[in-house]
Amino acid sequence: MKKTSRRQFLKVAAAGAAILTTGKASASEMHQKVNNNTLSMLYDATKCVGCKACMAACKRVNGDYGSLSYERASFDPDGLWDAPQDLTGSTRTLIKLFKESERDWSYVKYSCMHCQKPSCVSVCPVAAMTRDPQTGIVDYNKNTCIGCRYCQVACAFNIPKFQWDRALPQIVKCDLCKNTNLRQKGITACAEVCPAGAISFGKRGDLLEEAQKRLRENPGKYLNHIYGEKEVGGANHLYLSSMQFNKLGLPVLKDEAPAEFSEKIQHTIYKGFIAPVALYGTLCWIAVKNMRKHGPEETDHHKDTDKQGGA
Ligand code: SF4
Ligand code: SF4
Ligand code: SF4
Secondary structure (H helix, E strand, O other), rough: OOOHHHHHHHHHHHHHHHHHHHHHHHHHHHHOOOOOOOOEEEEEEEOOOOOOOOHHHHHHHHHHHHHOOOOOOOOOOOOOOOOOOEEEEOOEEEEEEEOOOOOOOEEEEEOOEEEOOOOOHHOOOOOOOEEEEOOOOOEOOOOOOOOOOOOHOOOOOOOEEOOOOOOOOOEEOOOOOOHHHHHOOOOOHHHHHHOEEEEEEEEEHHHHHHHHHHHHOOOOOOOOEOOOOOHHHHHHEEEOOOOOOOHOOOOOOOOOOOHHHHHHHHHHHHHHHHHHHHHHHHHHHHHHHHHHHHHHHHHHHHOOOOOOHHH
């Protein structure tokens, strides 16, 4: 009898331990350190001359693979090409100009940040968004995607775009030229063509060193901040600028990744379950023990009561 109740108690305790162990494994995965060996780009806004060669190269090189295309000017029926106003279902990267005054202005380039802890990957219910742990490339698989667009909602940088105008729409975002320029030439198309050296391509660690060197050697030229180094757990797309990044449309974000935060909540809830589950197990064990102990007397009492009732 005693043996059975102990076994039950141990089962409950083991179940609790299993929950705790599972939580710890996932949490440690999410708390992995930033990987500085991943492929990265450093965009230096102070060097950019706004020529948009990077945008054109991106569309030219990735046109077939990424379903990109030049956009016709809505006002021109004669076939002139328009410059897109925003990242779209046919535009993976965009150059914009921010102008505060005649003296204070800057170009800025938008494209996927290739976050080290990407929310788009974390929320995708069918793993259509994936992150390669070796290269750090956050990629998209159109054959797996079910079009829920959770990735769009989850991205703090508002990067993934949906092809609303197509019969078979897909999500569009930079994949670091994974299947095109990177595969053929070992460098991204936008970095390859930039005539001003505003886009550097390489390992994250090397680009961070380069960015730090530029900050050290040019005091007063740059804002003392490498955007993407720490934001949302670190990104592979890094930025240098002379202006506040939020003015350039790059949001002010915490160092902690939202994906990491949501996992923390999950695991806190799991951990919170351990005490009640263990307490419940203990109470069950005591109850079973007491029932066994007092069971025969209670049975006799009921028998007596039944007899009295029957008399
Ligand atoms: S910037 Fe957005 S789309 Fe790109 S990896 Fe990060 S969360 Fe995903
Ligand atoms: S890395 Fe390739 S896909 Fe990404 S913005 Fe540059 S050219 Fe476009
Ligand atoms: S190609 Fe270079 S200089 Fe020209 S817009 Fe792009 S980043 Fe700027």
